[in-house]
Amino acid sequence: MESIKGSLLKKFETRSMLGLARFKEFLLLLLHYKASCIGLCIVMGIAFLAIFAPIIAPQHYAEIDVPNKLLPPSLAHPFGTDALGRDIFSRVVYGAQIALWVGLIVVLIEALIGTSLGIIAGYFNGKIDKIISALADLVWSFPTVVLALGVVMVIGPGITQVVIAIAITSWPSFTRIIRAKVQSMVNREFILAARSIGESDLNIMLRYLLPNIISTILVLATLTLPSAIISTTALSFLGFGAQPPTPDWGAMLSEGASLLIKAPWVATFPGIFIVITALGFNLLGDGLRDLLDPKLRW
Amino acid sequence: MIYVDAPLLTVKNLKTYFYLSKGVLKAVDGVSLTIKRNEVFCLVGETGCGKSVTALSIMRLIFHPGKIVDGNIIYEGIDLLKLPESEMRKIRGKEIAMIFQSPMKSLNPVFNIGYQISEAPIVHFNLPHEDAWKKAVELIGKVKMPDPEIRAKSYPHVLSGGMRQRSMIAMMISCEPKLLIADEPTTALDVTVQAQIMDLLLEIKKRSGMSIMLITHNFGLVAERGDDVAVMYSGKVVEEGSVKDVFDEPLHPYTRGLLGCIPVGFKRKTEIDYIPGTLPSPINPPVGCRFHPRCKYATEKCVKEEPQLIEIGKNHTVACHLYGE
Numbered sequence: 370m371e372s373i374k375g376s377l378l379k380k381f382e383t384r385s386m387l388g389l390a391r392f393k394e395f396l397l398l399l400l401h402y403k404a405s406c407i408g409l410c411i412v413m414g415i416a417f418l419a420i421f422a423p424i425i426a427p428q429h430y431a432e433i434d435v436p437n438k439l440l441p442p443s444l445a446h447p448f449g450t451d452a453l454g455r456d457i458f459s460r461v462v463y464g465a466q467i468a469l470w471v472g473l474i475v476v477l478i479e480a481l482i483g484t485s486l487g488i489i490a491g492y493f494n495g496k497i498d499k500i501i502s503a504l505a506d507l508v509w510s511f512p513t514v515v516l517a518l519g520v521v522m523v524i525g526p527g528i529t530q531v532v533i534a535i536a537i538t539s540w541p542s543f544t545r546i547i548r549a550k551v552q553s554m555v556n557r558e559f560i561l562a563a564r565s566i567g568e569s570d571l572n573i574m575l576r577y578l579l580p581n582i583i584s585t586i587l588v589l590a591t592l593t594l595p596s597a598i599i600s601t602t603a604l605s606f607l608g609f610g611a612q613p614p615t616p617d618w619g620a621m622l623s624e625g626a627s628l629l630i631k632a633p634w635v636a637t638f639p640g641i642f643i644v645i646t647a648l649g650f651n652l653l654g655d656g657l658r659d660l661l662d663p664k665l666r667w
Numbered sequence: 668m669i670y671v672d673a674p675l676l677t678v679k680n681l682k683t684y685f686y687l688s689k690g691v692l693k694a695v696d697g698v699s700l701t702i703k704r705n706e707v708f709c710l711v712g713e714t715g716c717g718k719s720v721t722a723l724s725i726m727r728l729i730f731h732p733g734k735i736v737d738g739n740i741i742y743e744g745i746d747l748l749k750l751p752e753s754e755m756r757k758i759r760g761k762e763i764a765m766i767f768q769s770p771m772k773s774l775n776p777v778f779n780i781g782y783q784i785s786e787a788p789i790v791h792f793n794l795p796h797e798d799a800w801k802k803a804v805e806l807i808g809k810v811k812m813p814d815p816e817i818r819a820k821s822y823p824h825v826l827s828g829g830m831r832q833r834s835m836i837a838m839m840i841s842c843e844p845k846l847l848i849a850d851e852p853t854t855a856l857d858v859t860v861q862a863q864i865m866d867l868l869l870e871i872k873k874r875s876g877m878s879i880m881l882i883t884h885n886f887g888l889v890a891e892r893g894d895d896v897a898v899m900y901s902g903k904v905v906e907e908g909s910v911k912d913v914f915d916e917p918l919h920p921y922t923r924g925l926l927g928c929i930p931v932g933f934k935r936k937t938e939i940d941y942i943p944g945t946l947p948s949p950i951n952p953p954v955g956c957r958f959h960p961r962c963k964y965a966t967e968k969c970v971k972e973e974p975q976l977i978e979i980g981k982n983h984t985v986a987c988h989l990y991g992e
Contacts, residue, residue: 494731558773565726566760566787566838576786580777661777 398660405656411649415642419465426459431614439632449634451624460616461638467617468598468646471532475597476590478536483543484586488574490544491551502548505541513538513600514607521609528601528617531610535600543589550582584658591654595647618643673744675878676702676725676763676846681738683717683724690950694720694733696902699976702846702878702895707869709881709889709910711925712899715946718882719768721899722848725880726765727755742846761791764839765848769855770831774823780834781807781819787841806837810867829860833867840871847872848880853888865892886929890914898922901947901957904976908983918985920962956988964989 400406418425434454442449448457490501517534524530554560555578563577602619604610611617618639625636678700685692695717702708710718724735727747740747742763747755767773775783784806785799794802800819807815810833823831832852839847849868853861869892872879883889889896889910897907898921906919917923927940944961947953953960959969966988974986 558767558769559775561728562765562767562773562835562838563775563786564728564759565765566842567756567758567790568760568786569756572790577775581775583777 395660399656402656402659404652405660408649408652408654408656411645412653415465415469415646415649418462419469422463422466426456426462428456428459430455430460430463430616432456432459439628439635441632442634448638449632451621451632451635452628455614457621457635457638460621461618461642464616464618464621464639464642465646467528467601467611467615468643471528471601472594472598472646472650474532475536475539475600476594478532479540479543479593479597480586480590482536483540483589484547484579484582486540487544487547488551488578488582491548492555492570492574492578498548501544505544508538509541511538514604514609517604517609526609526612528611528615531601531604534604534609535597539593539597539600542593543586546585546589547582550585551578554578554581584661587654587658587661591650594650595643598643598646674701675704675743676700676880677739677741678721678725679739679741681721681724681740682736683720683729683733684736685733687732687950692949693902693952694949695724696952697738698899698902698904700897700904700907702880704845705872705876705878706894707872707879707881707892709883709893709896710899711882711884711886711889711896713884713946715949716899717902717949718899719850722765722850722880722882725848726759726763728759728765757791760787760839760844761842762844763846763848764842764844765850766832766835766839766852768851770828770835771855773835774831776823779820779822780826780837784819784834784838784841787838791842802841803837806841807834809840809871810834810837828856829864832856832860832864836864836867836871840875840877843875844877846878846880848882850882851884852881853885854883861888886926898925901952902949903957903986905958905987906983906985907976908980912980912983916980916983918979918983918990919958919987920964920989921958924961956986 399409432455434450436454437446437450438452438454440446440450440454446456446458448461451457451460486501486505490498490505513535516538517531520530520534521527560573560577563573568577599619601610601617602622605617605620605623611620613620621639622636622643625632625634625639628635678698681695681698682693683695685694698717698721700708700710700721710721712718720729720733723729725740725747727735729735735748738748742758747758750758774780781800781803784803785794785796788794788799788802789796804815804819807818812818812830812833818826818830823834826834832855836852847868852868853864856864865888868879871877881888881893893910895908896910896913897904898913898919899905900921906913906917906922913922914926917926921942924940924942928942930939942961947957947960954973955971956962956965956969956974959965962969968988972988974988976984976986977991978984979990
């Protein structure tokens, strides 16, 4: 195992510039770290559920069967049924689609806005920094729910609206952390050295600063992803997000909350899946960060 | 190299101030220097006297709250201070390059050194990546690292200090600059490696015909390898001349003091001389000659009047009231 990892790493290092072949080796290498391997398997598994939901799920997620409501887990309904007799297993499987969509899109938007503004603010001191920081503080102080309400008022309720609302209220956490990280780096001599060989500001930001903060971004992203999934729960609960019968895990969790004693399986299974998804992404992020840390290479 | 009489770089009355909340810090206050072609020009002085700021001003790498207030930096007939930033970027790295004090910090930790060395040729000559990589490997060989092919793939943290400084040198000579500013290139290295790095720099200088501006507080280095030397004190040049003149006949009391500080082994001095007092605050420098509070020859005139650089002998200038008249 160790030697395979070693030879893979060595092979990985011999590529001087980026390429497709490098990506393949990167994936192979990822599988040789235990944590990231488990993480990758979980994420792949969830993605598999999401993509093949119509095939995997025994029933359609909206199929109501009131006489069979609140059945405990059995062979016919592996996760039991909910208050309307819908098969929870099918709903959980379809829910993976929403969870992944919400999580990935929110993180993507957040990371994009947050990182770019963070790097700009950290790199340029003075006025630009002040403006961006003030903007971040302003947005940070704005309650997500109120903003979501506004967005929903304008374009109607739905998952996409919630995604937008969450993404545009929570990027400041990215910006602040990235800004601090960049500020600690911008006075390091290698940035000065980059300037002294005539690199442009944009180049320094993209080719010198960004690769150095990629591990921070990854960790932040993996931390944000589960919280984005949870945030949709709150908004779905208030009726802004997933509209019934959409099988949002968060919405299912809140539906089952009142039935927790009578029918614990209603809330438990979506909850378990939220935990597993969050764990999977965290492990994967951890593994990626380790892999991207040059200190682990030679 | 065709010998052209005009100097490579002339700095005239350079003033770089830092605007701090406590006041204006005059890090460089009216420095004038001339660097000839294919020479080793040394800039010496105590820590904090403005050597590095002078170098960074030449590169125009002074950032907020610092500002170049006044002066001219004429390089090959162009005033660098009047160039727009985009033109200045073309000068950096290609015409004037700079090596920094701590090789530990001046390399990007996330890329291998081959990648970093190939960066400047890509930026300045639009070299394709493969060619730039080949050039980087070649340069690594030129700075005398063993196994350049393998070293190119090494990350900075696996290299020793000397190796990193060699990588820095490779990075900075990749576009064959005409002036290499070396800001205490050997301070962070141990003595044997220091000599190797200096030899390497001089060899490159000889081969390519570039000039080196060597910033140091190591007088031994200046005496051995320098051609011309300027001594700075508190943001000003107090003495400038050829190394031979300045060492044989130091004029300024500060230069004499500095030279007196060097322990001489064979003389078996029991105590090392030192200059009493500390470097004055650059925010509130003493009136008159800035060295007068520490100078044993200080007179009334020194307290009142600021001495100007005057020429004593051929190309040997000093700013001191003891001379002139």
